[in-house]
Amino acid sequence: MTSSAILLPCQSSFSLKETLIGGQCFRWKPHLDGFCGISGSRGAYLRQKDDCVAVEGDASPDADRYWRHYLDLDVDYDSIRESALALEPRLREAAARGGGIHILNQQPWEALCSFVISQNNNISRIRSLVEKLCSLCGEAVDGFGCAFPEPAAVAELSEERLAALGFGYRAGYVMEAARSVVSGRFDVDFLKNSPIAEARAALQAIRGVGPKVADCVLLYGLHRLDAFPRDVWIKRALEGEFRGTALEDFPFAGVAQQYIFEYIRTKRQPE
């Protein structure tokens, strides 16, 4: 981390921590007063200082543009949050807790693979499994560990090998996800531009991808903010304090969902 830092201006409400550690992505680790991780083939050490994010470790000429986009810093989340609150006042507490979250612009394949792994699993174990996959067949990124593997590299593994690493019954699903990308069945352009019902159906045609994982891929991998992943926590909230909410049809439903997810998972912790 010897390269000079790039400073990216951000809205003062932005929370780098909640964005990187809140369950969208499983590759960022706390480091000193910031976070270390890899997106695509780029490693970086990110820190937030008030209205800026400092980027170190990426000497690429377009590092500024790349990380601005990855962190979605050009989108006005203050406006999204206010419209969500206007639509659903019960969101007040959740927005106070998770309102600094941005939706990352992750690689579609990484989101597909990560959330196939995530099914019926807890976050710490998902992180561990994703890390194993990267170490196994991801390319080394100087000073930051291994990149998320290419789909072709995963497609060349075997179900037995993955199962032996602890992937359990998901091993076959991970292989299938990789093959769907290699074969072109995972059509990013279609998923990005089709009506969301069609995009969901296309994703659920991949074995191991159900309704929840499909929406995670759409939200986190294709940046479709109208997607609305329902995991066990969100289902509880929808049957409890958010019963009858209109948020699911909100154009930025996925953002509101992320506030709720952060809120219900952390409200019993001091911070």
Place this chain on the structure above:
DNA sequence: GTCCAGGATCGGA
């Protein structure tokens, strides 16, 4: 030992 986790699939009602 039991329960749970950013669930999906399958067979049977």
Place this chain on the structure above:
DNA sequence: TCCGATCATGGA
């Protein structure tokens, strides 16, 4: 269409 059983694994 809906419901329950089942699927590995490890931490609480």
